[in-house]
Amino acid sequence: MVVELICVGTELLLGNIVNTNAAYLSEKCALLGLSMYHQSVVGDNAERLKESLETALNRSDVVILSGGLGPTQDDLTKETAAEVMGIPLKEDPHSRERIEEYFKNSQYKVITDNNWKQALVPEGAIVLDNENGTAPGIIMEKNGKSVILLPGPPGELIPMFEGKVYDYLNKLQPEIIYSTMVRICGLGESFVENEIRDLIDNQTNPTIATYAKIGQVDLRVTAKAASEKEAAKLAKPMLKELVKRFGDHIYTMDEHKSLEEVIVHFLKERSLTLTTAESCTGGMIAARITDVPGASEVFKQGLVTYSNRAKRKLLDVKKTTLKEYGAVSEKTAKEMAKNGAFITGSDACVSVTGTAGPTGGTEEKPVGLVYIGCCYNNKTVVKEFHFKGERQKIREQATANALILLRECILADKGQE
Amino acid sequence: MVVELICVGTELLLGNIVNTNAAYLSEKCALLGLSMYHQSVVGDNAERLKESLETALNRSDVVILSGGLGPTQDDLTKETAAEVMGIPLKEDPHSRERIEEYFKNSQYKVITDNNWKQALVPEGAIVLDNENGTAPGIIMEKNGKSVILLPGPPGELIPMFEGKVYDYLNKLQPEIIYSTMVRICGLGESFVENEIRDLIDNQTNPTIATYAKIGQVDLRVTAKAASEKEAAKLAKPMLKELVKRFGDHIYTMDEHKSLEEVIVHFLKERSLTLTTAESCTGGMIAARITDVPGASEVFKQGLVTYSNRAKRKLLDVKKTTLKEYGAVSEKTAKEMAKNGAFITGSDACVSVTGTAGPTGGTEEKPVGLVYIGCCYNNKTVVKEFHFKGERQKIREQATANALILLRECILADKGQE
Incomplete structure (x- = not known):
C-alpha cells in the first residue's frame, strides 16, 4: 500500500x-x-x-x-x-x-x-x-x-x-503492525545509536528506528505479522534487549506518555507534592508539569524568581550567596531548590538558574551555563550543564533536564527505600 | 524566475x-x-x-x-x-x-x-x-x-x-521583493479576511496573504519592482489601508517581532514592571514573557498559584471569594490580578483562572471557561472567555489572550495620559 x-x-x-x-x-x-x-x-x-x-x-x-x-x-x-x-x-x-x-x-x-x-x-x-x-x-x-x-x-x-x-x-492494510516506543532520557542521540548499532545493522522484523528530541531519544520497535499477538511476540526479544541495555534511562514504553506525565504519576503514587523555582526557564517547567491533566494533585504552586530580589524575597536565597557566587551558581541553585521545598511545604522542588543569552554571558559564565537543582526528601543535588544553541533552545534543554534530574532523584530514593 | x-x-x-x-x-x-x-x-x-x-x-x-x-x-x-x-x-x-x-x-x-x-x-x-x-x-x-x-x-x-x-x-534576478508582515491580535481569521475581501479580490502587485496563529492573524504584503525603493512605494498604499482598517489591533509591522516582545518593549519604555498570577496556564505566560531577551528589566517574578491554598497564601485571594464564587470566577481573577500587583510591588499583573480540562468541567463552569484579569495602573479589568479544543490548546489560547488583554490595558491607559 x-x-x-x-x-x-x-x-x-x-x-x-x-x-x-x-x-x-x-x-x-x-x-x-x-x-x-x-x-x-x-x-x-x-x-x-x-x-x-x-x-x-x-x-x-x-x-x-x-x-x-x-x-x-x-x-x-x-x-x-x-x-x-x-x-x-x-x-x-x-x-x-x-x-x-x-x-x-x-x-x-x-x-x-x-x-x-x-x-x-x-x-x-x-x-x-x-x-x-x-x-x-x-x-x-x-x-x-x-x-x-x-x-x-x-x-x-x-x-x-x-x-x-x-x-x-x-x-x-492486511498485515498487523505492532509498535512500541521505548523512550529514553538522559543519554545523547549518538551515544544511543552507537549502543544499538548491531541491532540496527541486523534489523529485519522487528525494525528499529531512532527519533531524537530535546533531552530524549525515542526508539520505535515495529513488528509486522498476521495477528497482533504474533507481531507482539516477534517484538518481544528486541524490547527485552533494549531494557537490558538502557535500564533506568527508559522512562516509559507508552508512546503517548510524556516525561512530565511519568513524573506526576510517580509523585501521585507516593502522595508527594512538587514545586518549581525557576529563573532562566521562566515558568517553562511549571508549564510542562501543569500540562498533565490532574497535575493539581501534586503541584500546588510554582515560583518564577527572575530577579535577584525575587530570589531573596520569595526563596530566601542568601544575599551573601548572590554576592559571592552570583545568581548563576551551584550554590544559588541549591538554595533555590532547598528553600523552595521548605517555604512552600512541598516534598520536592526543582530549581533552575542560568544564562540563556543572547547577551549576559561572560568568559567565566558563558551563555548556556545552567545549574539545575533538585531537593527531594530533604536531600538536594545540583548539576551543572553547558547547553548549546539559541536562547529558546537553551531554555528547552534546561527544562527537559530539570525534569530528568527530578526523575533521577525520585528513582534514587526509591532504591534506598 | x-x-x-x-x-x-x-x-x-x-x-x-x-x-x-x-x-x-x-x-x-x-x-x-x-x-x-x-x-x-x-x-x-x-x-x-x-x-x-x-x-x-x-x-x-x-x-x-x-x-x-x-x-x-x-x-x-x-x-x-x-x-x-x-x-x-x-x-x-x-x-x-x-x-x-x-x-x-x-x-x-x-x-x-x-x-x-x-x-x-x-x-x-x-x-x-x-x-x-x-x-x-x-x-x-x-x-x-x-x-x-x-x-x-x-x-x-x-x-x-x-x-x-x-x-x-x-x-x-532582475526584480526586488519588498515584503511587510502586518501582525494583528484580538480578531479572528475569518473576520479579518472578511474585512479585506475587496483588497484580496483586487490584488495584483502588491499581493496580500493571511496567516492565522493562536490569538493572532498575520497579513503579508509583498510588492515586486526593479528597486527596493520602488517596491516599497508600491506596497505603501496597501499598508496604509490596513492600518486604517485594523488600527490598534495591529501590534507590529516587524516580521520578527512577537506579541511578547512588543509588550516587554512597551513596559520598558514606560519603566514599568509586570508580574503574572497564573492558575490554569501554569507558567505559560511567564514563559512567553521571559522568552524575550532582556525581559528581566520589566519582569522580576511570576507566581503559579495552582491550588486554592496557593491563591490564598501567595495572592491573598479571600477565602469567602473562593467559597462563594469558586476559583474559576471573575471575582477570583480580579483579586489575583489586583493583589498580585500589590504584593509583588509591580505596576501590572495579568491573572488567569479557568478550567482547561479534560475533566473538572461542570454544566455551570464547562471546560474552556477562563477568566483573564489585568491590573494596570491600579485599574483592574476581567474578561470571560469560552475556549474550544483540548487542554493544551485551551491553555495556549488563554496565554495569548492574557497578553492581548495586557496590551489593550496599556494602550487604553496611554489614551488617557
Missing part, C-alpha cells in the same frame, strides 16, 4: 513555517507499515494543486493532503480535491451545526458567509469532526483510491489523525 | 527528521524575489529522483536539491543530476585535495574508496567548497536552467548557501 503526502500552503513555499505536519504524518505512515515514496508542497493555487493531486493518484493508493481547509478564499483544497475525484460538494447539516456550535462558544461571535463554506462536503465522503477548529476533515474513496483531507494547523491535524485517520489507514 | 526544491533522503519520508532545510531555503528564495511553486521530497532512489528532477526542470528555471551528496552508496544525487543534465562526471583535483586535507584534520583518519566519489564533479560545473564537511556543493548550468546541489546537513547547507548560493541566485 503506497501513500503520498501533499502539503498545501503558500506559507510553506515562503518558508514562514516549518513543515512539521510532513514529519508527523510520515512517521505515522511508517509506523502503519505504509510505503511512502513522495511528499510535495504546493501553494494555495487550484491549478497546481490539481496537477499534483492527479500525479499523486497515478502512482499512490492513498493521498493525504494537509492545509487549505480554512474559511478564506485562499483555502481551496476541498474544492480542488472534489473536482479531481469527480465528486460534487453538498452542504452537510451535521457540519453546519458544528460550526454554529463552535461560534456560539467562541470569543468571535460573528459568523461570516465564508464560514459556511466549511460545511460543504463531497457527496458520500466520510466526515471527520474537528474538535479543535471549524474545518472538518474528509475522506473520499473512489476506484480503489483514498484521498484524505486534513486541516493544516498541527493542533487540529494531530488529534484528528490520532482519533480517526490512524484506524482508517490501519484497516486498509 | 521560478525556483523549485527537491529534498533527497529516505529519513524525511520516514519522518525521522523535520525538513528544516526546505523552510530555510524557501525563506531565502522568497527574500530574493524568486517565485517558488513546488517543493518535493524523494528518497534515496535514482529512478524516482530522476523523474522528479525532470519534472522540476520542465516547469522551473532553477532547481535546488539538498541531500544525497555523501560518500555512501545510498548517496546518488550528484550522479543522477549529472545524468539528467547530460553532463559527464570527472575528478576535480581541487576537491580531491580538500578531501585529503579534511581527513588529515578529522578524528576519522581513514579515507575509504567511497570518499573519493565526492571528488567527482560534472564537467564545467561551479564547485562550492564545503567548509563543514567533505561533500562539495555543485552548480550546473545548461540551456538556461540551473541545477544546484547542496549537502543535506543544515550545518553544511546553511553556510554554503549564505556564502555562495545567495549571491549566485541574486544575480539571476
Whole structure:
C-alpha cells in the first residue's frame, strides 16, 4: 500500500513555517507499515494543486493532503480535491451545526458567509469532526483510491489523525503492525545509536528506528505479522534487549506518555507534592508539569524568581550567596531548590538558574551555563550543564533536564527505600 | 524566475527528521524575489529522483536539491543530476585535495574508496567548497536552467548557501521583493479576511496573504519592482489601508517581532514592571514573557498559584471569594490580578483562572471557561472567555489572550495620559 503526502500552503513555499505536519504524518505512515515514496508542497493555487493531486493518484493508493481547509478564499483544497475525484460538494447539516456550535462558544461571535463554506462536503465522503477548529476533515474513496483531507494547523491535524485517520489507514492494510516506543532520557542521540548499532545493522522484523528530541531519544520497535499477538511476540526479544541495555534511562514504553506525565504519576503514587523555582526557564517547567491533566494533585504552586530580589524575597536565597557566587551558581541553585521545598511545604522542588543569552554571558559564565537543582526528601543535588544553541533552545534543554534530574532523584530514593 | 526544491533522503519520508532545510531555503528564495511553486521530497532512489528532477526542470528555471551528496552508496544525487543534465562526471583535483586535507584534520583518519566519489564533479560545473564537511556543493548550468546541489546537513547547507548560493541566485534576478508582515491580535481569521475581501479580490502587485496563529492573524504584503525603493512605494498604499482598517489591533509591522516582545518593549519604555498570577496556564505566560531577551528589566517574578491554598497564601485571594464564587470566577481573577500587583510591588499583573480540562468541567463552569484579569495602573479589568479544543490548546489560547488583554490595558491607559 503506497501513500503520498501533499502539503498545501503558500506559507510553506515562503518558508514562514516549518513543515512539521510532513514529519508527523510520515512517521505515522511508517509506523502503519505504509510505503511512502513522495511528499510535495504546493501553494494555495487550484491549478497546481490539481496537477499534483492527479500525479499523486497515478502512482499512490492513498493521498493525504494537509492545509487549505480554512474559511478564506485562499483555502481551496476541498474544492480542488472534489473536482479531481469527480465528486460534487453538498452542504452537510451535521457540519453546519458544528460550526454554529463552535461560534456560539467562541470569543468571535460573528459568523461570516465564508464560514459556511466549511460545511460543504463531497457527496458520500466520510466526515471527520474537528474538535479543535471549524474545518472538518474528509475522506473520499473512489476506484480503489483514498484521498484524505486534513486541516493544516498541527493542533487540529494531530488529534484528528490520532482519533480517526490512524484506524482508517490501519484497516486498509492486511498485515498487523505492532509498535512500541521505548523512550529514553538522559543519554545523547549518538551515544544511543552507537549502543544499538548491531541491532540496527541486523534489523529485519522487528525494525528499529531512532527519533531524537530535546533531552530524549525515542526508539520505535515495529513488528509486522498476521495477528497482533504474533507481531507482539516477534517484538518481544528486541524490547527485552533494549531494557537490558538502557535500564533506568527508559522512562516509559507508552508512546503517548510524556516525561512530565511519568513524573506526576510517580509523585501521585507516593502522595508527594512538587514545586518549581525557576529563573532562566521562566515558568517553562511549571508549564510542562501543569500540562498533565490532574497535575493539581501534586503541584500546588510554582515560583518564577527572575530577579535577584525575587530570589531573596520569595526563596530566601542568601544575599551573601548572590554576592559571592552570583545568581548563576551551584550554590544559588541549591538554595533555590532547598528553600523552595521548605517555604512552600512541598516534598520536592526543582530549581533552575542560568544564562540563556543572547547577551549576559561572560568568559567565566558563558551563555548556556545552567545549574539545575533538585531537593527531594530533604536531600538536594545540583548539576551543572553547558547547553548549546539559541536562547529558546537553551531554555528547552534546561527544562527537559530539570525534569530528568527530578526523575533521577525520585528513582534514587526509591532504591534506598 | 521560478525556483523549485527537491529534498533527497529516505529519513524525511520516514519522518525521522523535520525538513528544516526546505523552510530555510524557501525563506531565502522568497527574500530574493524568486517565485517558488513546488517543493518535493524523494528518497534515496535514482529512478524516482530522476523523474522528479525532470519534472522540476520542465516547469522551473532553477532547481535546488539538498541531500544525497555523501560518500555512501545510498548517496546518488550528484550522479543522477549529472545524468539528467547530460553532463559527464570527472575528478576535480581541487576537491580531491580538500578531501585529503579534511581527513588529515578529522578524528576519522581513514579515507575509504567511497570518499573519493565526492571528488567527482560534472564537467564545467561551479564547485562550492564545503567548509563543514567533505561533500562539495555543485552548480550546473545548461540551456538556461540551473541545477544546484547542496549537502543535506543544515550545518553544511546553511553556510554554503549564505556564502555562495545567495549571491549566485541574486544575480539571476532582475526584480526586488519588498515584503511587510502586518501582525494583528484580538480578531479572528475569518473576520479579518472578511474585512479585506475587496483588497484580496483586487490584488495584483502588491499581493496580500493571511496567516492565522493562536490569538493572532498575520497579513503579508509583498510588492515586486526593479528597486527596493520602488517596491516599497508600491506596497505603501496597501499598508496604509490596513492600518486604517485594523488600527490598534495591529501590534507590529516587524516580521520578527512577537506579541511578547512588543509588550516587554512597551513596559520598558514606560519603566514599568509586570508580574503574572497564573492558575490554569501554569507558567505559560511567564514563559512567553521571559522568552524575550532582556525581559528581566520589566519582569522580576511570576507566581503559579495552582491550588486554592496557593491563591490564598501567595495572592491573598479571600477565602469567602473562593467559597462563594469558586476559583474559576471573575471575582477570583480580579483579586489575583489586583493583589498580585500589590504584593509583588509591580505596576501590572495579568491573572488567569479557568478550567482547561479534560475533566473538572461542570454544566455551570464547562471546560474552556477562563477568566483573564489585568491590573494596570491600579485599574483592574476581567474578561470571560469560552475556549474550544483540548487542554493544551485551551491553555495556549488563554496565554495569548492574557497578553492581548495586557496590551489593550496599556494602550487604553496611554489614551488617557
